[in-house]
Amino acid sequence: MTPKLENLLAENKLDLNLITVRISSRAKRLIYKTSVRKGIEIVIPKNANSERVLEITQNKIPWISNAQKQINDQRHQLTPKHIELKGLGEKWSVNYSIGAKRRIVIDGNSLTLGFDQEDIFYSVIQLQNWFNDKAKESLIPWITSLAEKRKLKFNKVFIKNQVSLWGSCSEKRNINLNRNLLFISPDLVEYVLHHELTHLEHMNHSKQFWTAFSNVLPEYQELRSKIRSVDTEEIPLWAERI
Numbered sequence: 001m002t003p004k005l006e007n008l009l010a011e012n013k014l015d016l017n018l019i020t021v022r023i024s025s026r027a028k029r030l031i032y033k034t035s036v037r038k039g040i041e042i043v044i045p046k047n048a049n050s051e052r053v054l055e056i057t058q059n060k061i062p063w064i065s066n067a068q069k070q071i072n073d074q075r076h077q078l079t080p081k082h083i084e085l086k087g088l089g090e091k092w093s094v095n096y097s098i099g100a101k102r103r104i105v106i107d108g109n110s111l112t113l114g115f116d117q118e119d120i121f122y123s124v125i126q127l128q129n130w131f132n133d134k135a136k137e138s139l140i141p142w143i144t145s146l147a148e149k150r151k152l153k154f155n156k157v158f159i160k161n162q163v164s165l166w167g168s169c170s171e172k173r174n175i176n177l178n179r180n181l182l183f184i185s186p187d188l189v190e191y192v193l194h195h196e197l198t199h200l201e202h203m204n205h206s207k208q209f210w211t212a213f214s215n216v217l218p219e220y221q222e223l224r225s226k227i228r229s230v231d232t233e234e235i236p237l238w239a240e241r242i
């Protein structure tokens with residue numbers, strides 16, 4: 001970052017720790033990017049005129065200031081104090097203990113995570129690992145028991161961190177389940193589990209599929225509209241790919 005650019009940002013009370021500057025030989029114009037992980041990134045084309053960069057950045061100050069607020073707010077959401085896993089009917093409280101290399105401590109329904117002041121993503125990675133284990137420990141036995149009741153056999157179940165898909169079933173009879181299922185109500189989780197199990201009988205969404213599905217879950221239409229109306233906002237930011 002040139003001293004002039006640094007001055008401009010500092011004069012406008014922007015947090016320099018949240019801003020990085022990258023000189024790029026490929027960029028054709030000035031680019032301002034924002035992400036929870038990297039903060040604000042200003043990409044400057046290699047041969048850009050520095051006065052012009054200052055001028056454009058000056059006009060961009062309100063945007064940068066706003067982006068900075070959003071990043072701080074989002075980063076705050078990465079250290080939740082309470083977690084609700086609706087699918088399992090569980091409520092957890094989360095505490096943070098300063099010191100890197102601390103292991104997660106689980107006591108009843110309370111978690112204690114290590115908190116590293118040098119690395120704000122340290123706690124959320126532990127939290128995600130815990131959540132992933134939780135999803136494996138609960139969803140795999142859940143779908144296994146439903147499959148046994150229906151006398152269906154799958155090959156393997158994989159727990160994934162997906163954005164838009166709750167579950168899927170492959171030709172090889174492998175079932176993928178989204179770990180975020182733990183955030184929705186148990187009836188909707190069962191809807192997804194039964195849906196994927198029904199694919200073991202009918203690979204497509206043919207009429208036969210829906211007939212078989214309605215025999216297992218007569219209220220499937222109601223559940224389907226309920227699950228379609230689940231807002232992705234209900235998935236907390238800490239559970240997303242950071």
Ligand SMILES: [Zn+2]
Pocket residue numbers: 195199205
């Ligand atoms: Zn399907």
